Amino acid sequence: MPPALKALLAQLVGGIGAYALARHGLLNDLGSLVAAQAAIATGTAAAMRSARWWLPIHLVFLPLAVTLRGLGLPPGLYLGAFVILLLIYWTTFRTQVPLYLSNAETAAAVAQLLPSTPVSVLDIGAGTGSLLRPLARLRPDCRFAGIELAPAPWLIGRILGARLPNLTWRRGDLFTPSWTDYDVVYAFLSPVPMGAVWGKASAEMRAGSLLISNSFPLPAREPDFVAAVGDRRGTRLYLYRIPAQRPAR
């Protein structure tokens, strides 16, 4: 079951459970009703084996909503916050890849890993371009391209990279365009899509080209090389050389 659906189900079970307890006279004020909903929702999420970080979210969700409602804030504020989050995270509930950015140390490490000859590089899920902009400045002989799905990061990347002649920027799904023309594909995604990323890379990329994954190794495939960036985050880059003989997926 997709995590967002599990979360919705846990909240509903929490609501139904708290309502049933109230009907039996076991809860007699708003505070205990809210606490019961939160506890049941959290227990349900744990029973459905939701990722650990969902549990504190379930625990505070309704108590926070009720507290904020008590503050009497204008409803437009909630709508505004929702729209901002939507533009930043877009379909994260489906892709399970949120926005977080490669740091300057990672960009410098990737620059060291690029061949000395001119190459073309694609960042799949390019965010705001925090990896591609420094690379495009460091290597004017190379071609860089970014593809990003979420509107706000895409727009920020487009504005910030507008003056770089060797950077192209497009909005779309990373699985749609062909990766055949790229010598290096860089991914900083999450564990969820890595199997599909390897499926597409091994089907489309030329033999000898390079897939670099920041932080998330491919499932069931040993990297050809692992580079430690040496930053505070302890970032590791997993490098996979596309073989001439394509392994079965």
Ligand SMILES: C[S@@+](CC[C@H](N)C(=O)[O-])C[C@H]1O[C@@H](n2cnc3c(N)ncnc32)[C@H](O)[C@@H]1O
């Ligand atoms: C962890 S961020 C990495 C951003 C950038 N590559 C960097 O290293 O700074 C992942 C990005 O991938 C984007 N993304 C997730 N799924 C995508 C998809 N199917 N197609 C295009 N972009 C996607 C997200 O919106 C997010 O901005």
